[in-house]
Amino acid sequence: MNSQPPAPPAHPAEPVRRTGGRSARVCAAVHRAVTELIAENGAEQVTIPAVAARAGVNPTSVYRRWGDLNGLLADVASTRLAPDDPPPDTGTLRTDLLQWAERTRAAVTTPEARALLRHSIGQLATCPGTTPRMAAREQQLATILTRAEDRGEPTPALTQAVDHLMAPLYFRVILNLGPVDPADTRRLVDDLLHHHTGRCPT
Amino acid sequence: MNSQPPAPPAHPAEPVRRTGGRSARVCAAVHRAVTELIAENGAEQVTIPAVAARAGVNPTSVYRRWGDLNGLLADVASTRLAPDDPPPDTGTLRTDLLQWAERTRAAVTTPEARALLRHSIGQLATCPGTTPRMAAREQQLATILTRAEDRGEPTPALTQAVDHLMAPLYFRVILNLGPVDPADTRRLVDDLLHHHTGRCPT
Numbered sequence: 001m002n003s004q005p006p007a008p009p010a011h012p013a014e015p016v017r018r019t020g021g022r023s024a025r026v027c028a029a030v031h032r033a034v035t036e037l038i039a040e041n042g043a044e045q046v047t048i049p050a051v052a053a054r055a056g057v058n059p060t061s062v063y064r065r066w067g068d069l070n071g072l073l074a075d076v077a078s079t080r081l082a083p084d085d086p087p088p089d090t091g092t093l094r095t096d097l098l099q100w101a102e103r104t105r106a107a108v109t110t111p112e113a114r115a116l117l118r119h120s121i122g123q124l125a126t127c128p129g130t131t132p133r134m135a136a137r138e139q140q141l142a143t144i145l146t147r148a149e150d151r152g153e154p155t156p157a158l159t160q161a162v163d164h165l166m167a168p169l170y171f172r173v174i175l176n177l178g179p180v181d182p183a184d185t186r187r188l189v190d191d192l193l194h195h196h197t198g199r200c201p202t
Numbered sequence: 203m204n205s206q207p208p209a210p211p212a213h214p215a216e217p218v219r220r221t222g223g224r225s226a227r228v229c230a231a232v233h234r235a236v237t238e239l240i241a242e243n244g245a246e247q248v249t250i251p252a253v254a255a256r257a258g259v260n261p262t263s264v265y266r267r268w269g270d271l272n273g274l275l276a277d278v279a280s281t282r283l284a285p286d287d288p289p290p291d292t293g294t295l296r297t298d299l300l301q302w303a304e305r306t307r308a309a310v311t312t313p314e315a316r317a318l319l320r321h322s323i324g325q326l327a328t329c330p331g332t333t334p335r336m337a338a339r340e341q342q343l344a345t346i347l348t349r350a351e352d353r354g355e356p357t358p359a360l361t362q363a364v365d366h367l368m369a370p371l372y373f374r375v376i377l378n379l380g381p382v383d384p385a386d387t388r389r390l391v392d393d394l395l396h397h398h399t400g401r402c403p404t
Contacts, residue, residue, distance in 0.1 A: 121376060122324015134377055162379075163370035163390065171369035174323060174376065175336055188365065195397035 029055040030062060034076045035112040042115060048072065077116040081108065087140035093148035093155060094193060100144060101165060101185040104137060108173050109180055117174060134170075138162060156196035164192050231257040232264060236278045237314040244317060250274065279318040283310065289342035295350035295357060296395060302346060303367060303387040306339060310375050311382055319376060336372075340364060356399035366394050 033054035037046045048069055052059040066072035088099035108117060141161050149155045156164075165188050172180045235256035239248045250271055254261040268274035290301035310319060344360050351357045358366075367390050374382045 118323050121320050163373075164366055164393075167370040167373035168365035170377075171365075171373050175372075177364075191366075191397070195393070 026055070026057055026061065027065075030057060030066075030072070031076050031079060034072065035080060035116070038115045038119075039110075039112045046073070073116070073119060077120045080116055081113060081120075082136045083107070083140055087143045089144075089147065091151075093144070093151075093153045094189065096144045096148070097161075097165070097189045097192070098186060100140060101169065101189050102182055104166075105169060105180055105182065105185045108170065114173055114176075117170075121174065137166065141166065154197035156192055160196040161192060164196065165189060228257070228259055228263060229267075232259060232268075232274070233278050233281060236274065237282065237318075240317045240321075241314045248275070275318070275321060279322045282318055283315060283322075284338045285309070285342055289345045291346075291349065293353075295346070295353075295355045296391065298346045298350070299363075299367070299391045299394070300388060302342060303371065303391050304384055306368075307371060307382055307384065307387045310372065316375055316378075319372075323376065339368065343368065358394055358398035362398040363394060366398065367391060 030051060033051045034046060037050060037054060046069065048062050049059050051072070052062050055062075062072065066075060083103070085103075088096045088103075090096050090099065107113060138158075142158050145155050145158055145161060168188055169180060169185060172178065172184075232253060235253045236248060239252060239256060248271065250264050251261050253274070254264050257264075264274065268277060285305070287305075290298045290305075292298050292301065309315060340360075343363050347357050347360055347363060370390055371382065371387060374380065374386075
């Protein structure tokens with residue numbers, strides 16, 4: 001998973017622009033530094049000077065772009081935890097759900113993702129509301145179900161898919177209830193289709 | 203929101219004992235102060251001096267008994283979120299599960315419980331492991347299922363009860379996915395029994 005960090009940029013004091021090659025490289029280096037430090041020491045030990053040192057950038061650049069540590073962690077969480085591709089569209093509900101569940105499982109079970117997820121839930125204690133990447137995952141699920149319904153497939157409701165597929169997957173990760181492996185997600189998808197499409201088990 | 207703090211105790215420097223009337227009163231006052239302050243301002247704004255002032259006790263007593271703020275919050279979380287009575291034992295699985303689910307729902311959906319739950323998950327970012335009150339709730343569920351099995355009732359596995367009853371209930375609370383009402387928990391119990399006891403829906 002982790003590649004070697006790139007060499008520090010030649011001019012760390014150069015102003016950071018919002019777009020463009022150098023700016024994107026700084027952003028990527030800072031995000032990578034955050035996830036590495038979280039994986040090593042936990043989110044509570046991360047500081048902006050430590051992140052800047054690891055990324056090889058000037059701390060001032062980090063403060064200017066992200067404001068404070070919570071802003072930086074929120075940005076990293078929304079980038080790392082949000083789906084980075086469109087929802088699967090294979091032509092059948094079962095295959096779409098299996099791919100969605102496996103991608104979600106793989107994305108949220110790395111040590112960095114677990115730590116970011118828990119940290120962002122801790123932040124919710126003072127800033128209530130659904131976290132954006134959850135909303136994005138739920139939106140993907142909604143798209144998959146709507147397409148299946150349009151094709152005329154027996155389709156569970158979104159509430160059922162959230163309660164019986166998304167919830168158990170995240171619950172195990174958030175509360176550290178042991179590993180979540182591909183077989184678990186397959187079983188959840190099969191149970192969802194088996195029990196919530198109005199068909200009697202055969 | 204803010205009520206006047208009660209008058210300070212007559213002898214704030216009196217040693218705090220682990221048991222007994224005065225010690226229990228101090229403990230209850232401090233716990234109440236923590237939950238009130240969390241409900242008003244969120245867990246991140248709570249400080250030991252603020253808690254002590256609200257509870258009308260000397261901050262030294264709080265530091266001596268709980269060590270630091272995380273120790274205090276962890277104690278309050280484990281007291282407030284743990285089940286405070288034995289699991290229901292009504293003689294039928296469905297009624298036991300309905301009572302367990304409704305008690306759990308009622309316990310974890312107050313604003314203080316939501317905030318404590320999210321805060322303790324945020325702490326997990328650095329201290330992995332199942333939180334004790336989750337383990338206690340899961341243990342209650344296990345007891346209910348074992349009794350039903352001993353009576354010869356068709357009974358879902360513990361994994362199924364955790365995935366399809368406990369997980370959706372907590373997931374909605376933890377991620378703030380809107381209200382969770384008694385009708386939701388009844389539907390989850392009915393679905394669990396309907397789908398995971400080897401009986402075809404009738």
